[in-house]
Structure formats: structure tokens, C-alpha cells
Amino acid sequence: MNDSTFRKVAVLGAGVMGAQIAAHLANAGVPVVLFDLAAPSGDPNGIVTKALKGLQKLEPAPFVTRDRVNYIDIANYDQHLELLRECDLVIEAIAEKLEWKESLYAKIAPHLAPGAIIASNTSGLSLAKLSAVLPESLRADFCGVHFFNPPRYMPLVELIPAPATRHGVLDRLEPWLVSRLGKGVVRAKDTPSFVANRIGVMWLLTVAHHTERLGLAFDEVDALTGPAIGLPKSATYRLLDVVGLDTLGYVIDGLRSALPDDPWQCHYTVPGWVAALIDRGMLGQKTGGGVYRKQGRDITVLDPVSGEYRPAGGRVAPEVDEILRIRDAGRRLQQLRDCPHPHAQLLWSCLRDLFHYCAVTLEEIADTARDVDLALRWGYGWSRGPFEMWQEAGWAKVTQMLREDIAVGATMAAVPLPAWVDGRNGVHAAEGSWSASEGRLKPRSTLPVYRRQLFPERVLGEAGEQGETVWENEGLRLWTLPAIDAGILIASLKTKMHVLARPVLEGLAEALARAERQYAGVVIWNAPPFAAGASLKEILDFIEAGDFDALDRHVREFQRTALALRYSAVPTVAAVHGMALGGGCEFAMHCTARVAAVESNLGLVEAGVGLIPAGGGCKEFALQAAGIAARQQYGEPNAALYASFAHLSKAKVSKSAHEARDMGFLQPADTILFNPHELLYVAIRKARALAEAGHYPPPRPRGVKVAGRGGIATLEAGLVNLRDGGFISAHDYRVARAAAVALCGGEVDSGSLVDEQWLLDIERQQFVALARSAETQARIRHMLDSGKPLRN
Template identity: 60%
Template sequence: MSENSKLIVRRAAVLGAGVMGAQIAAHLANADVPVVLFDLAAKEGDPNGIVKKALDGLKKLDPAPLASKERLAHIDAANYEQHLALLGECDLVIEAIAEKMEWKEDLYRKIAPHLKAGAIVASNTSGLSINKLSSTVPAEKRANFCGIHFFNPPRYMPLVEIIATTDSDPAMLDRLETWLVSRLGKSVVRAKDTPNFVANRVGVFSILAVMHHTQRLEMGFDEVDALTGPKIGRPKSATYRTADVVGLDTLAHVVKTMQDTLPGDPWHSHFQAPAWLAALIEKGALGQKTKGGIFRKQGKEIQVLDLAKQDYRTSAGEIAPEVAEILKIKNPAEKFAALRASGHKQAQFLWAIYRDVFHYCAFHLESIADNARDVDFAMRWGFGWAMGPFETWQAAGWKAIAAAVQADIDAGLAMSPAPLPAWVMARDGVHEPAGSWSAAEQGLKPRSSLPVYGRQLYPETVLGEAPAAKGETVWENAGVRLWTHAQDPKIAILSITSKMHAIGDEVLDGVLEAVSRAERDFDGLVIWHEAPFAVGANLQQVGEACAKGEFDKLEATVAKFQRASMAFKHAQVPTVAAVQGMALGGGCEFVMHAAHRVMALESYVGLVEAGVGLIPAGGGCKEFAIRAAQFGARQAGGELFPFLQNVFQTIAMAKVAKSALEVQEMGFAKESDDVVFNAHELLHVALGRARAMAQAGYRPPLRARNIPVAGRPGIATLEMMLVNMKEGGFISAHDYRVARSAAIALCGGDVEQGSRVDDEWLLTVERREFVELLKTPETQARIKHMLETGKPLRN
């Protein structure tokens, strides 16, 4: 490889078919990388039995490691006894076996003779010394060896830590980082070769601090989880539920690693599993994987371990009202001052866990990370914190918090007597527009200059960094903003600005105006904004109009929705939908009508109107009726029904695609559309795609005519499926009516089979069925219930 060449991975190998190994293999397959998954040869039966069992298990995991079940076919099972020669075909080898140094060393010796020249070999260890592992790799292979630490589950967790050894080739590391960021969609932190690296070092200490103060203040595990979840910007699983999900044995192992490898750490006395945790592990209560740990489920009841009673009780953790009021304070400085001043033990608990994490991060920044930004991003990407520890501290007033932390250290209240480093008191914060503080280099470090990050037009930023420019506004109203970006000022960008990007009247007006302006003044139009893409029609507006009986107004709004969708489809410039997150209902219909789609892998798309007693009427049914005709034209006898049957089930059951690959499989997108693994690259790719389409002389499709439809026989055939479901008690009478309306719209209405209609006819049919459903008390009740509870009503 030349110095500046890119990494090409035609085939990869993963060594170890455990929980992480199998899921890393799955994500490589998601990204169109063929994988060989290795493990030990089974002692009985099929030698590949261990791997095949792991692959079978991938299909059952939730959330799904595979973005499409079809990707399983691209993972080959192998074992170390028979198939090591296959490593000669692999450009990337990821070792993910158990965390035992001697096992890894033995495996490296075994695979070394079979490795392809120039192949990258990386260990997915979560904490063992990468330099020590490197010493067991043949000298000529060490330049291409490093640590590559994925977080569980690998498909969904953004963080990957890359850990260099003293021998790692810097150019190789750059190529690997570039590939991980763009091909696998990962967020990379370069970690130093210290125990547990960055995220686990801080994250596990944070858990230990929580455990220490839980015990000190005699608090319940459920009470602590109520405090350490979304209320402070942490995941819903908070602390103790997270421990159950990770596995109590796994947590104890990571703590033991810290105990064994960090004897000089000033917090070392806290690096041990509490007695109650050791007792749970000893009796096999390891958390979620054993159906019980700190929490367990008895029937429908969630129970929590009560240490005082030495038994489980109903989980009912609550935040005290006075503490809840403190947590509502918007100003971080005021919030932290109130926590410190409060005498309530919950407030004292929260201040203590923050204080000790701030203290720990400041003390260890020099040894564990290149700069403060890496620590903050590691905690965001690896542990799901809304803000990292340093930016939380900076937001709350750097000097005031530093003084309070040092005062608690001096008073013997902190978990360690170690003083804060001198640089802490000398600074006003760690993040500035020029970069983030590096304690090791005593200066500010700018972001990575790797070209791959130029594809991220709006990257994540930490507090104190200069955010990317917002672009030039061309026009806006209450629902949308039309603007341009410097990457290509002649491609307009349409962003929906309503709450959750719900589509109401103001958005529809905005879309129609934006398309008109794009046709007149620009070469293309990209629809892009942060996730979600759109949660569908503005139900609040629909519900209010129903309550007033304004059905003529509602029909006019639906007609406008259809015009907006058709404007996307038939615009005289290419329209590109850049999709991430949820695109539901009307959002899905906008996606379907764009000339092209650029989708983040994590796109969740579906026509979900049935959940509120309606059918798609923004052109969704019309689009599928047209596609059914196109499908039929390719079949002997022009048979439409096989296509319609699948689509009907998708609409009637409000199925949602759980990845961009499924979006294509379910027909909401085309095979020729783009799937981008890193959502931060969406806008860059969409602008490029719109430019390429414009340069190729884009021509919009003509309005559809002479569309053969399934008509009355098609409706009757689809209805037969409903009869059985209704008689079996699987659907209600109103479910039946809603699904029948979908059948009517998909089959072109009450006409003869094979009748030829145009797209305007199909739009009229779906609009009429939609409005008739709106008039029913059952659909109105469903809309009201959804607005009040956020959940569907079965009536």
C-alpha cells in the first residue's frame, strides 16, 4: 500500500463467535463486507457447530444485529483447526475472543503464518494492554496491529476506540479510522494504551461512584435509577439496569481488571465489586441474560433487590418533589448550586456522583486521553450520556465547580484525597473554538484533519466549540426553511422546522413554495434535517378539525398533501430525500415521492396510518398501485396480486422497516437508492447525488396514465384475508374497515379488473377513503387516544 492509499476490505475475518464477535461480523455484513467468522472446532457433530449456533442466535436478538436477515448469507462459518488458510483472503482480521491474555497470545501465534501480506489485525479487547498483545505478534506484522474496541451492540453504539501500539503504522491507523467512520458509520476516539481505555475507564468508575454513594446514603437501586437516567441526560437504563443488561459478571470482570492493573490509582480502594454484587454472581443471577439480577420480572411486575430485606420487592423508585424541582432548573450553574445547597439525600447523592467523576476525569486526563473532547465524546458515544463530564462541568461554571470539588476534597468528602491538577484552577474551561485541552501537551488540540471528516457538514460538537455555519436562508415560513450550503450553493436544501417534523398546513405550504423556487432558481432540491425525518401528519390539527366537523377543510388539506407529494415527484429539478431516524406516515410518503433517496442505515420507515384508523392518503397507496402495475407488466398474464398482497399486509399491519436495507426490501425505497452508514455524511452525499442527477440532464417522470388496476376482484381477494383474521379475533370490526379502505385504494376503487386509470384517479380514491374514515367515531377515538397517550388504541 502506498502512503496515501485507502483501506479496501474485500473480505474480513472475525475470530471468536461470542456475543461481540458474532455481532461485529453481522455489522460488517450489513456494510456489504463478506465475513469469515471463526471459533473453536466443536468436539462433537459439525466442526463449525459453535459458529453456526452463534449465527442462528443473531436472528433472535433484539435489537437486531442484522439490518436485513438476508445479510446472514454473507457470513461464513469456520473453525481454527480446518480453515486458517481462509485468513489469506482477508484484508481485516478482528480478534474478539475472551479477555484472557494467554488465550489471545496463543491464537496470534496460530494465525500469524496464514495472514495476508498487509492485512490489518486488530484486537477487540475492552481493556488488556495492546502493546503487550503486540509483543506476541511476529515483528514484521506489528506495524499493522492495533486495538479496535467496539461497544455493545456494535450495530447501534457509535463508539469505536482505536488503540495504537508503539509499533503501529500511523498511516495504517488513519486508513482504518477513515474506513470505520465512513464504511461502518462509527464515531472514533483514539485511546491511549491504558487499562479499560477511555470510555470504560470513566464509565466503570462512574458506576463504582454510584454504587459507593448508594451504599453510603442507604438508597434503593430503583431510587438511584430514577435519579441517574433521562433526568440527568443518561439512558433510560440508568445505572443498575445497565449493569443487568451488560451482565453483572462482565461488570465485575472489568472492575477486577481495574483492580489488578491500576494499583497506583488514587481511587484504587474503590475498585472492587460490592459484597452484594459478588453474592448475586455466585448464585448465577447475572442480570438480563439469566432473567434476573439487580432487577427481575415476575409476571408483569418489575421487582428490584432490596438489600435490607435480602429479597426482591416491587420496583417503585421515585424522585423526591424538591429534587425534581431542582432538576427542572434550566441554568446548569444554578442547578448545581441548588444540588450542593440542598439537604435532601437525593440531591447530595447527585452532587457527589458528579463531583467524583469530575475529580477522576481531571486527575487522569493526562494519562488516559489525548484531550478533553475525546473523553466527552467517548461517554456520549459509548455510554449514551447527553453531555460528557467535562462539558457538563464547563456548562455549570468551570471555576465555581472546581472550587467546590477542591473544597470537598479538602474536607475529606470526596472518594479520594488526590488534589485537582494545577491546570484545572488555571483555566476557565477545557473546550474552546480553537480546540480542547490536552493535559499531556498543556495546550489546546484541534479536531482531526482526516479528509473523511470533511464529509460531515454538521458534525457533533462539544460545548464551547464553534458550531458549523447554518448556511444561507433563501426563504422560510412557520413550517420549513429553504437554504443553501457552501458545498453546492446551486442545490437548495429544504428543512422541515415543525416539532418532530410533523407535517401540517404550514409545512405543506412551505413544500409547495420550496419546490417552485427550486425549479426556478436552483439545479436540485435536497430534503434534509436532523432526525427524525418526519413523524407524519400533524395529528393535533387533524383532531381539532374532526372535533369541529370541518371535513371539507380536511379534504382540502389532504388534497394539498397530495399536491406536495406530487410536487416532489414531478419537479423539474431532481429531488433527493436525505433520511435518518423515523419517516412515518406522511413522512414516508414524502420519501417515496422523491426522485432519489439517500438513507442513513438507521432509518425507520413505514406507512403507519392504520394505527390511528386511517390509510395513507398523501399518495402512498397511489404509488403502490402504480408499482403493482409495473410489477404486473413483467409477469406472465400481468398478475398484480402477489405484489398487492405484500403491500396490503404492510399497510394494514402498519409495518415499519427497521433499517434502510429493510426500507428497500419493503418497497418504500428503490434498490438504486443510497444507504449511508454514517448519518453525519447524509447531507454531503445527498448534495452530491442531486448535483450528479442535474449534470446527467435529469428529467422528471411523466404523470402516470393507463394504469391497470386490480379493481373489485382484487378488493374481494384482499378482503378474504381480513375475514379470517376478524373471525379469529385477531382484528376488530374497525380494523377490518380500515384495512378494506386500504384495499380499495390499492386496487383502484370500485371498477372492473384491468380497468385503466390515471394517477389523479388513484389520488381521488385514496383521499375519499381517508376522509370517510375520519368521519367515523372509532377513528376519531384513535386519534384522540394517540394524542393523549402516544399509544395506539385498539377499538
């Protein structure tokens, strides 16, 4: 057995974090035993049972598919502690009270398997203190493993050693967290709030301090501190509502008590308006209101002076918005500093104090500046970490501005910048990132798991692999990675949103032709999205020119490309991450095999613009239905088409790769990975394995038994009821019926045997007929103009 795997995991505590950690383990196919206290009455497992039922109602969904709950066994401490002997990893996730944890550790100690790792999901308690209350025999196998909420979606996990943690514990956990659970791991030091929350909470306090100092409104500040500067839409005060104002208060209190000598000590205080809201029970989203509150359909925001709510709608001042549009980061930051408008002064002051705090605390909290930047990206959703922002704006120039503001007492703390800041061009370089504790640039981890990440998430200034270009046009690049496998050709799209425009079709034809001459296989790989489908602009150009014969020829070319991916003499592998919609989904479906990141969204969404799939998507579902029917007693494909028809007519998109497999966009043999950075590596390996498995025999076209008129009539019957009941429009009906015709093989007898080209001709004819309609043309124009579907 690989010594970085875990056969079964126990999670202690079925609260918000414990239950969701268990859910994500289940997502990855890891058997879990979820423990909590025995219920005081009724079913002793009632607390855990209720928690699991609650998980299935949460949005965003903690489970990739509903059946993943079956990986979780329910247990309570009174009856089932013997189950711990089956577990080689135990994750404690109970409330942040030292005495409660001490009591639990004593209770479980006699039941643990020899060598089992015990990890606390603490977000702020000292690992030294937690280790001290453990039985001594367990301390060598104890550490911190801090997941961020929600665990399915937030990449960050902080790994923290305790004083007695033996060598190898973290090295065993990290590969499993990275590859099996798809996490970005940062090794943190045992300091208050570790890395991400130490910096993230200080950022929130900094913004709150300058908001009050400048007399700005909360919604104004949120307009400034979100996407405008590369942070999530939740910005500052919306984020506080998501986190919970009471939770923020606990964290601040913890920092204040744990850091009595910190230069920023006076700022570790709960703002008065936050305390007032807590007293009123207004804790944020979980109580229906905090900084923001929904009143009817309107969103209101707190006025901290009056304590009343008013309509929200803060905007960035025009002159500051203009500064934020400057592409040069150094000039942008300088102009924010020079601009007297309070909006500009807020941003300069907050960024300045953030840089100051990060520089002073780096040596204490993290091994390298890279760890700080990745922690803020993965744990808080920032597009750039604080050190990256500083370096991008010009390290020396920003350093001088910081020193000037420190000298005149403008910063939140008077402490000088550390000496290591001087004489540098930044903290990230090709050879590594700055370690203040070691006084040198340190490269990334050399753990073998990271060899699978050919293109890991890099920080500004890091070196990266580029590969060797073989051929390219304006739509697609063909290249190889000789260090991995020079015999596998990689095709990467260059178009916006990776739409499948004509140059992409030409490029894929070139890729397959070259591969059949001199390569062992082809991998289609893009940074997300995988592909957003056919170019609506090209389709609209044909429509507006009135050249529907040219449109028909264009769709034929699209179909030929899809078939070429299926019947190529070399294996083709689609490495899917992010959206694979419309034609992008069809091309993935036609490849020999697929490797998909778990958080991938596949769907045939053409109905949203009044069309049907015509790149072989309808044909593929007809083939699947025929295959299912052939394995059944009566061999009728109708029943298998119902779900496919619902997906097409509703333009349904999967919420995960697992759901995509259930919907038929992926196949049972396809590989689903939890770490998207491993996609290319695994896809190359898969292409090579297919090529060498008996000198890859390409599949052969086959006849298809179709549902015909009977199937169309069955599907149409439900449409009539929806149309007549006013649930769909007349054009929705027309589009859905066209999909039914394509899925069922046209107006032929039920059970007729047709070939794939027949099915492709049917879907192309239906596609072009819909493109001629005024309603579909209006939908296409509206989508191109607004990015949103039109109901007509």
C-alpha cells in the same frame, strides 16, 4: 482501490462480540470469514454455525435483514486457516486471556496475507502486552479496535495503537470504520480499560459508593441517574444487569491490579452485595436476575441489607425533582449541592467525583477532553459527556465547589485538581478541545473522511456550520451551504417532531418554486426524525369543526405537494434519518431519489389512528404493483399488492433502511449510508449529479393498470376471516378495507387503466370517509392525548 477499504475481513472468535462484529460487517456488505475452534464432535464448524443461528434470534436484531448472514463464511482453525490469505483485515475477538491470545496469534501468523492488519477487540488488556506475544514480523500492523456491544447499534469504536504500530495503520482503519461501518471513532491511549470504560466503570463505582453511604435503594438511584440527568433509561443498576455482574467484577479486578498507584485505588473493589449475587449465580439479565428480577409480571429489586427482593418502584423526591427541572445547569447543580435530601446529595456527590476523576485522568487516558465526552456519549448513551456537564454548569464556579469539597475530605480521593483546570472557561471552544498532555486546544481530526460530515456530532462550545438562510416561515427553513454547493437548496422542517403542518406545505411549495427559478435541485434534510407525518391536530380541528370539505381541500393540498416533489423541473432528494412515518414517508417516496441512514424507520402508519395513507402512499404501492405485473408473463398486479396491503393494514414500520427497501418505501437505486452524519453531503452530491445527468428530465405521469374489484375481493376475504375470528375489530376491518380499495384503484374492472389522479382521488375519498366515523375520531384524540394507539 481506495487504500482505506478492506476486501474481506476475518473475525476470530464466534462468541457474543465476535459473532456480532461479523454480523455488522455483513450489514455493511463486507465479506467476512468467521472462525472459531473446531467442534469436538459432529460438524467441525458446529460452534460457528450455532453462533450464527443464535444471532438470528437475538433482539434487537444484529442483522439489518436476515439475508445479510450470506456475507459470512463459516470456518474453523483446524481446517480453514488458508482462508486468512484472502483477508486484508483480521479482527481477534476471543476471551480476554493473554495466554489464549498468544496461542492463537502463533497459530494464524504463517497464514496471514502480507500487509494485513491484525486488530484485537480487547476491552481491557494492554496492547503492549498483546503486541509482545505477537510474532515480531506482525507487530507493525497490529493495533486495538474496541467495538461496543451491541456493535450494530452502539456507535463507539476505540482505536488503540500498540508500541510498534506503524504510522498509517490507524489512519487506514479510521475512515473505513467511520464511513463504511458508521462508527464514531475515538483514539485511545494504551491505558487500563481505555477511555469509555475507564470513566464509565468509575461512574458506576461512584454511584454504588454513594448509594451505600447514603442508604438509598437501588431503584431510587436508578430513578435519579437515568433520563433525569441525561443518561439512558438503564441508569445504573439496570445497566449492571445488562452488562453482567460477573463482567463488572472482571473489569474492577483488572483496574485494581493495573492501577496500584491510582488515587482511587481503594474504590476499585467489587461491592459486597455484588460478590454475594455472583456467588448465588445471579449475574443479571443473562441468568434471569441480578439487581432486578422479574417475578411473574412484576419487577422486583434487591434489598442489599436483607438480600431479599421486593417490588420495584423507586421515585425521585418531589423537592429534588423540582430542582432537576431547573433549566440553568449552574443553578441546578448549586441547588443539588445545597439541598440536604439524600437524593440531591447523591447526585451532587456523584457528579462532583466524576468531574474530579475525569480532570485528574484526562492526560493519562485521552488526547483531548472531546474524546472523553464523545466516548461516553457513543459508548454509554449519555446526552452530555462529563466535561460538557461541568462546562455547562459554569467551569470556574464548579471548579471552586470541587476544591472546597476536596479540602474538607468530602471527595472519594484526596488528590488535588490538576493545575490546567484553573483560569479557564471550559475545555471546549470554537478552536478545539483541551489536550492536557499538550497543554493546548486541539481541533478535530483532519482525515478526509470527516469532510463528508457537514454536521458532525459536536460537543458543547464547538463551532459549527449554520449555512445561509434563503427564506423561512414558522414551519420550514430554506438554506444553502455555499462551501459545498450553493446551487442546491436545502429544506429543513422546524415543527415539533417535524410534522407536516400547513406552514410546511407552504414552505415546500416555496422551495420548489424558487429551485425551478434559480437552483439545480432541492434536498429535504432534518436532524432526526425526518418527519412524523401529517399534523393530527390540524386534522382533528377540521373534524371538530365539522368542516369535512375543508379537510378534503387540505388533503388535496397534501397530495399536490407530494406530486410536486415527484414532477418538479429540478431533482428532489430526501435525506432520511430516524422516523419517516405517514406523510413523511409519502413525501420521501415521491422525491426523485432518497439517501437514507441505515437505522431509519419508514412506514405508513395511518391505520393506527383509523385512517389510510392519502398523500399518495396507496397510489405509490399501486404503481409499484403495476410495474412488477408489467414485467411478468400474465401482468396481473394482485400478487404484488398482498405485501403492500399487509404493511398498510398493520401500520408496519421498517426496522432498518434495508428492510424499508424490501418493503417498497425505498427503491433499489436509493443510497443507504451507515454514518448518518454523511447524509447531507451525499444528498447534495446526489442532487447535483441528477441535475447534471443530461439536464435532468423530470418524469412523466403514466397510466396505471389496477387490480380493481377482483383485487379488493381477494384482500377482503382474508379480512373477513380475521374479523369473524375476533382477531380484528369491526373498525379495523373497515380501515383495512378502505386501504384495499385505494390500493386496487376502486370499484372498477380488474385490469382497468387509470391515471395517478384517479388513484389519489380514491385514497382521499376513503380518508375523509374514515375521518367522519366516531371510531377514527376517538383514535385520533387518544393518540394526541396519550401518544399511544387505541384499539376500538
